[in-house]
Amino acid sequence: MEEKIQKVPAGESQMPKVAPAKTSESPSKPEKRAFILSSSPHIQAEEDVAKIMRAVVYALLPTAVFGIYFFGWRALVMMLVGIAAAVLTEALLNLVQKKPQTISDGSAVVTGLLLVLTLPPSLPYWMIIVGAFVAIFIGKQLFGGLGYNIFNPALLGRAFLQASFPIPMTTWTMPRTIDAITTATPLGSFKFEKTLTPYLNLFMGNVGGCVGETSALAIIIGGLFLLYKKYADWRIPVSYLTTVAIFGSLFWLINPAKYPDPIFHLFSGGLMLGAFFMATDMVTTPVTPKGSWIFGIGAGIILVIIRLFGGLPEGVMYSILLMNAFTPLINRYTRPKFFGEAKHV
Amino acid sequence: MSLKTFAKGVHPAEFKSLSEDKPIEKMPLPSEVFIPLQQHIGAPCTPVVEKGQMVKTGQVIGKSGGFVSSTIHATITGKIKTIEKFPHPLGINVPMVNIMAEGEEELLPLENLPEKWENASREEILDIILRAGIVGLGGAAFPTQVKLNPPKGKSIDTFIVNGCECEPFLTADHRMMLEQSQELLTGIRIIMKVLNVKRTFIGIEANKMNAVDTLRQATKSFSEITVVPLKVKYPQGAEKMLIDAILNRHVPPGGLPLDVGVVVQNVGTTIAIAQAVTAGKPLIERVVTVTGDAINEPKNVLVRIGTSFQQLLDFCGGLTNNAAKIIMGGPMMGVAQSSLQVPVIKATSGIVCLSDKYTQAKPIYPCIQCGNCVSACPMNLLPTRLARYAEVGNLIMAENLGILNCIECGSCAFVCPAHIPLVQQIRLGKLQINELKRKSKSI
Ligand code: SF4
Ligand code: SF4
Numbered sequence: 001m002e003e004k005i006q007k008v009p010a011g012e013s014q015m016p017k018v019a020p021a022k023t024s025e026s027p028s029k030p031e032k033r034a035f036i037l038s039s040s041p042h043i044q045a046e047e048d049v050a051k052i053m054r055a056v057v058y059a060l061l062p063t064a065v066f067g068i069y070f071f072g073w074r075a076l077v078m079m080l081v082g083i084a085a086a087v088l089t090e091a092l093l094n095l096v097q098k099k100p101q102t103i104s105d106g107s108a109v110v111t112g113l114l115l116v117l118t119l120p121p122s123l124p125y126w127m128i129i130v131g132a133f134v135a136i137f138i139g140k141q142l143f144g145g146l147g148y149n150i151f152n153p154a155l156l157g158r159a160f161l162q163a164s165f166p167i168p169m170t171t172w173t174m175p176r177t178i179d180a181i182t183t184a185t186p187l188g189s190f191k192f193e194k195t196l197t198p199y200l201n202l203f204m205g206n207v208g209g210c211v212g213e214t215s216a217l218a219i220i221i222g223g224l225f226l227l228y229k230k231y232a233d234w235r236i237p238v239s240y241l242t243t244v245a246i247f248g249s250l251f252w253l254i255n256p257a258k259y260p261d262p263i264f265h266l267f268s269g270g271l272m273l274g275a276f277f278m279a280t281d282m283v284t285t286p287v288t289p290k291g292s293w294i295f296g297i298g299a300g301i302i303l304v305i306i307r308l309f310g311g312l313p314e315g316v317m318y319s320i321l322l323m324n325a326f327t328p329l330i331n332r333y334t335r336p337k338f339f340g341e342a343k344h345v
Numbered sequence: 346m347s348l349k350t351f352a353k354g355v356h357p358a359e360f361k362s363l364s365e366d367k368p369i370e371k372m373p374l375p376s377e378v379f380i381p382l383q384q385h386i387g388a389p390c391t392p393v394v395e396k397g398q399m400v401k402t403g404q405v406i407g408k409s410g411g412f413v414s415s416t417i418h419a420t421i422t423g424k425i426k427t428i429e430k431f432p433h434p435l436g437i438n439v440p441m442v443n444i445m446a447e448g449e450e451e452l453l454p455l456e457n458l459p460e461k462w463e464n465a466s467r468e469e470i471l472d473i474i475l476r477a478g479i480v481g482l483g484g485a486a487f488p489t490q491v492k493l494n495p496p497k498g499k500s501i502d503t504f505i506v507n508g509c510e511c512e513p514f515l516t517a518d519h520r521m522m523l524e525q526s527q528e529l530l531t532g533i534r535i536i537m538k539v540l541n542v543k544r545t546f547i548g549i550e551a552n553k554m555n556a557v558d559t560l561r562q563a564t565k566s567f568s569e570i571t572v573v574p575l576k577v578k579y580p581q582g583a584e585k586m587l588i589d590a591i592l593n594r595h596v597p598p599g600g601l602p603l604d605v606g607v608v609v610q611n612v613g614t615t616i617a618i619a620q621a622v623t624a625g626k627p628l629i630e631r632v633v634t635v636t637g638d639a640i641n642e643p644k645n646v647l648v649r650i651g652t653s654f655q656q657l658l659d660f661c662g663g664l665t666n667n668a669a670k671i672i673m674g675g676p677m678m679g680v681a682q683s684s685l686q687v688p689v690i691k692a693t694s695g696i697v698c699l700s701d702k703y704t705q706a707k708p709i710y711p712c713i714q715c716g717n718c719v720s721a722c723p724m725n726l727l728p729t730r731l732a733r734y735a736e737v738g739n740l741i742m743a744e745n746l747g748i749l750n751c752i753e754c755g756s757c758a759f760v761c762p763a764h765i766p767l768v769q770q771i772r773l774g775k776l777q778i779n780e781l782k783r784k785s786k787s788i
Contacts, residue, residue: 033664033668035668035669035670035671035681035682035683035684036669036670036681036704037681037682037683038670038681038704038766039681039766039768039769039772040672040676040677040678040679040680040681040753040755040758040768041676041677041678041755041758041759041768042670042672042676042677042679042681042697042699042703042704043357043358043513043676043677043703043759044707044758044759044760044761044764045355045357045759045760047717047760047761047762048707048708048762048764049710049713049762049763050708050710051762052713052715052762105710144711145711146710146711146713147710147711147712147713147714147763148711233716282713282714282715282716283713283714284714285714286716287714287715287716287719287727287729288716288719288727289716289719289720292716331727335727335746336719336725336726336727337725338598338724338725338726338747338750339585339589339595339596339598339723339724339725339750340585340595340596340597340598340600341597341598341725
């Protein structure tokens, strides 16, 4: 069988290899050169994993800048600590496991930055390091590295911090204050005190919350950039946000005094960041277009249920992690019909 | 107006401007030719000539039996130096007839031609096509008389001429449509008669609007022939995608165009049929696009089958110093060559010479599940899964996911940001599955 395979056109070389050109027997001057042999296609689009990761970082820049504006230089230091911890963890794990170095693919930078953007602005630095370590080690490398992980690493790191350090993880400071004045997030104040935060503040981000989750404006700018570059599947934010809006409206129409309106749902908490940057993580979301719809709708329903009926004010993280767990299943059941399979003439 | 097309696919850069305005040039006769005895799908031909024998151009040198058969002709006048194995552009050594040019060039036309093809019977025409050694010139090299002779019970209602030429760089079909529109028209009419169909579509990608205009003009008085401009998208020229775009019919998995009542022929093949049936010319030459950024003078060349790549490239000013890869066919589906000694065969639509600029090895990452390949696959497969299952040897899963439907168009690997050699892995998986099937059948 081996032999047969060897004989096949263009399948012959496992990897591009250089074969010496045989001397032509033709009378015209023989060309003695080596040409590269490799399988078709011989041209590729200018796509690259590292390039995609860089684009995600760029897309997060507005969010990071707003975070620093609202929560001060400490937010910047947090980001640097998170990124450094994530990259170092991956580098060290590769060293220990004697695997080829992978940090240049840029995915650890994205994980570190995303993690910090979902953390309260007053969280101690060492906890950030713990979170980044868990995100990379358990969230990614244990599964076999980039591409093999089931859960969004940043969210997994955050879930770990939330479970281990519940108090610091829910201590919020008011934006643009010198001393940390403890405050509540808009979702928290609604859940526990039934007060609504003004929409403009929600949109701009001038509210209590995580470093990079407060400004819907900044997140949408970056998110649209990602969608434009096709580095995120538009179906996910569209289906996720629409589901939250519709499902949230249902309850609001039933009892406006008890449940928040859909606009509040959309612009508060981590929903925007989650919808544009977490739920669109390629590795942990479905590869099929239909699967993307299901992912977004499922996450939307779970989110509203947690927000309205769970013990926690916020549910973005769990809604995405849960749907991550379902992703392999969704992929399996949303296989597109083969060309010609459905439609016979 | 929105142009017709198929779902999914990709948009590679075209690179056609290198040669699209270059009229077809006839290359002077080569000093020697290497003519493979197998140039078509089906049983190889057995030689009917001997070492040392003198042959004339057009003289039959190889014949094959069986239903899927074809004919091989001498392509220059001269003396047979040897018949032995030489490297073939598809990567194998196959028996070839090596003819050295000698004496006055003389063409032996096909015999027993009808006075007027309009009065010839279907069988007569099919016989001429077989004797002329015509095979699909688009790259598949399937014997044409077989394709034009659908089994009983399949009713064919439409003939489609494939003028898409969707592979980047290639312009041979484009030039033929511009320069040989009358012959193309004759070929279409002959095929319509053979198939007994009442309508023909000529599908042309909209980057060749001058060809669309030329052919509209040429077919003006034939209401049954329609020229259809198609959206520029790869692989628009794949038979199944072309039929989908024009007729909105979907060839079922594992099926052939004739399962949906269609026969597709490429432009060059259709012209070759006209030349054989009306002028008795066997398939001894073809138009080849020699192009790329590593050839000095990109050209469309009418060249004798069996001419070595070396001689053909020399005719085009030779390779540049930074030439790194020589591809037979287009860059999406073509086959990289290690030697320039290989001959032009009937399936050589082009020779694309790429410099080191296009051959930098890109880093291979693990699959990041981005879904690009899924969004690109015109056959609606999950290339990432197919490649993975093929790689780990899970052939059952690979087959369940439709690996055998893959047409190896390369769209998936083209868009993969992880640069995974998806087509290569899928191709190996297909081979292994087909091998197993053959074995289990023979038990
Ligand atoms: S899986 Fe096959 S048919 Fe689909 S894009 Fe890849 S090569 Fe083309
Ligand atoms: S395009 Fe490449 S990286 Fe993306 S899903 Fe397909 S195989 Fe994986």
